[in-house]
Amino acid sequence: MNIKRLIATILLLCGTGIVLSAIIIKDKNLSEVDIVAINDVVKTVEKNWGRVSEETFDNHNIKYLFTIVDNSGNIIYQTPGIEYSSIHDSIINRDTFIDVKKNNEIVGKVIIPNNEQEIVHEMKHELIIFISLIFGIFMIISFLYILYIYRTLLKPFQQLQNFAANVARGNLDIPLNMDKNNYFGAFTESFDLLRVELEASRQREYESNRSKKELVATLSHDIKTPVASIKAVSELMLMQARDDKVIKQVNVLYSKAEQIDFLVTNMFHATLEELQQLKLTVTEVLSDVLVELIENVNDDHQIDYEPIPQCIILIDQVRMQQVIDNIVSNSYKYAGTKVMITSEINQGYLVLQFKDFGLGTNEDELPLLFNKYYRGQNVEGKNGSGLGLYISKYFMENMDGQISCYNREDGFTVELKIKLA
Numbered sequence: 001m002n003i004k005r006l007i008a009t010i011l012l013l014c015g016t017g018i019v020l021s022a023i024i025i026k027d028k029n030l031s032e033v034d035i036v037a038i039n040d041v042v043k044t045v046e047k048n049w050g051r052v053s054e055e056t057f058d059n060h061n062i063k064y065l066f067t068i069v070d071n072s073g074n075i076i077y078q079t080p081g082i083e084y085s086s087i088h089d090s091i092i093n094r095d096t097f098i099d100v101k102k103n104n105e106i107v108g109k110v111i112i113p114n115n116e117q118e119i120v121h122e123m124k125h126e127l128i129i130f131i132s133l134i135f136g137i138f139m140i141i142s143f144l145y146i147l148y149i150y151r152t153l154l155k156p157f158q159q160l161q162n163f164a165a166n167v168a169r170g171n172l173d174i175p176l177n178m179d180k181n182n183y184f185g186a187f188t189e190s191f192d193l194l195r196v197e198l199e200a201s202r203q204r205e206y207e208s209n210r211s212k213k214e215l216v217a218t219l220s221h222d223i224k225t226p227v228a229s230i231k232a233v234s235e236l237m238l239m240q241a242r243d244d245k246v247i248k249q250v251n252v253l254y255s256k257a258e259q260i261d262f263l264v265t266n267m268f269h270a271t272l273e274e275l276q277q278l279k280l281t282v283t284e285v286l287s288d289v290l291v292e293l294i295e296n297v298n299d300d301h302q303i304d305y306e307p308i309p310q311c312i313i314l315i316d317q318v319r320m321q322q323v324i325d326n327i328v329s330n331s332y333k334y335a336g337t338k339v340m341i342t343s344e345i346n347q348g349y350l351v352l353q354f355k356d357f358g359l360g361t362n363e364d365e366l367p368l369l370f371n372k373y374y375r376g377q378n379v380e381g382k383n384g385s386g387l388g389l390y391i392s393k394y395f396m397e398n399m400d401g402q403i404s405c406y407n408r409e410d411g412f413t414v415e416l417k418i419k420l421a
Contacts, residue, residue, distance in 0.1 A: 305341035312421040326388035349417040360412040
């Protein structure tokens with residue numbers, strides 16, 4: 001609502017009050033005494049004195065209540081609805097007395113009761129109505145003015161407050177909408193431009209970080225190829241070497257190549273995880289496939305496992321291979337013992353338990369082992385980035401499975417729960 005509409009509304013309400021006041025005054029003027037009508041009544045009474053009755057006034061438009069008495073105070077005629085007791089009471093009430101003459105002699109009187117109290121009561125009632133009307137108009141004007149102030153001043157500041165809160169929370173997609181006719185239009189428009197610039201800056205930063213991570217992922221993937229070649233050549237040289245010194249040097253070369261391969265693999269996985277590109281394709285497969293995945297990491301024949309129950313499971317074979325690789329490599333690295341794998345079907349899951357016979361880890365560290373980049377206190381002198389179990393948990397949860405670990409008296413256990421189809 002603009003100021004012109006508000007002024008027009010106020011004038012309309014004031015005009016309405018004036019019209020109503022005029023009507024009240026007009027009605028009040030109608031209540032004044034009609035001398036002509038009273039004289040007509042008196043003339044009729046004088047003309048029909050001695051035979052005055054109700055039929056005498058049939059042809060007259062009687063506007064007033066009156067009483068006709070003779071000189072003795074006896075009632076000759078009285079209009080319906082009037083209360084008359086005596087001339088004395090009428091004098092006290094200040095009623096109007098009009099003489100009735102017959103042959104120039106006063107034979108009676110027409111008494112018109114004084115309705116001053118009724119008029120005063122009516123005027124009080126009219127005054128109350130008029131004051132109430134004025135007060136109502138004032139309240140309406142006040143309400144419209146408050147509404148106008150709210151819409152033109154307070155509401156824009158509330159919108160600015162909500163806008164600032166959204167910007168502080170990072171919600172830059174919510175624009176600051178303002179009426180073009182608002183006094184703060186240009187002022188608020190600059191805030192919305194600030195929001196747009198912040199959103200664009202954040203998008204540019206996101207694209208920059210994403211391009212850097214993609215570069216790291218690409219380089220990590222490319223580095224794995226020559227490292228794999230170095231490992232293959234080292235293995236070939238070990239098979240052909242006879243000199244102990246050469247064998248020792250080739251072992252160092254192979255060990256460093258394996259270390260590089262491990263670090264690059266972790267870096268590659270971490271980068272892909274941040275880019276949300278560690279995607280899985282979960283399918284239904286026979287549990288026999290787990291035997292193949294275990295054998296892929298059983299190069300040194302350090303893994304003993306029981307027959308796996310026949311069932312259909314939900315896994316991504318590539319990701320499950322990575323999970324098993326991480327668990328077995330951690331056992332070799334930190335426990336340095338054989339690994340025993342047991343399996344059973346329990347409550348809709350195929351449960352695999354990878355048991356080593358090392359020292360385990362501190363109980364306080366167990367909840368932290370699956371956190372990103374966390375490494376326990378037993379990692380001194382051992383390579384790693386703290387991503388293996390974190391990525392394994394990510395894979396298992398996205399295959400609707402679970403992974404957990406706990407200490408035993410004779411070692412450490414990592415437990416996988418694989419969802420049954």
